[in-house]
Amino acid sequence: MRNSEKIGNEFYQNLGKLFYAVAMADKQVRPSEVERLRKYVRQHWLEVDNFEDEFQTDSAYQIETVFDWLEEEEKDGKDYFKDFKDFYKAHPEKFNAQVKSLIVRTAEAIASSFAGKNKSELVLIFKLKQLFNN
Numbered sequence: 001m002r003n004s005e006k007i008g009n010e011f012y013q014n015l016g017k018l019f020y021a022v023a024m025a026d027k028q029v030r031p032s033e034v035e036r037l038r039k040y041v042r043q044h045w046l047e048v049d050n051f052e053d054e055f056q057t058d059s060a061y062q063i064e065t066v067f068d069w070l071e072e073e074e075k076d077g078k079d080y081f082k083d084f085k086d087f088y089k090a091h092p093e094k095f096n097a098q099v100k101s102l103i104v105r106t107a108e109a110i111a112s113s114f115a116g117k118n119k120s121e122l123v124l125i126f127k128l129k130q131l132f133n134n
Contacts, residue, residue, distance in 0.1 A: 008049065010087065011094050012059045015045075015103065016066025018084040018128070021077030022107045025120040029071050036113035037067060040106045048099065081124060085131055100132045 023033040045060035070080065088095060095103075107128060111121035 007091060007094065009059050009062055011091070012045075012062035013066045014084045014087040015106075016063040017070065017080035018103070019063065019106060019110055020067045020070040021081040021084070022110050022121060022124055023067075024070075024075075024077030024080075025111070025124045026118050027076075030114045032113040033110050034067070034071070036109050037106070038064060040109055044102055044106070048102070077124075081127070088131060095132070104129060104132070 019037055020029070023029045023037070041060055041063050045063060048060060070077075104125070107125050111118075111125060
């Protein structure tokens, strides 16, 4: 696997962590949040680039794979936001304005999929926007 493909897979894996952190911000991942994530992956994220994982599957599916794995672990999402933040700072070239916008839209869609956005989700999305504006 080439280094660019490895970074591409890590990019999507870290998005899975971020979106899990958003869904878990209120201490519970709801089925509607998972459905919204899957919808966004299929409608938007598959079109972002042509990276494939080692199984020749679009790397964007790594978002779902990591999200599902973290959901089974049932851990708090705060550490995963930090993981995403660290990846973002290490690889800013992966985040153009279009990608940043799609990340925020996906996070907001997940947060609003169940009874609107609550305070903890709003705070996390605010932190995400701050990260992108620095």
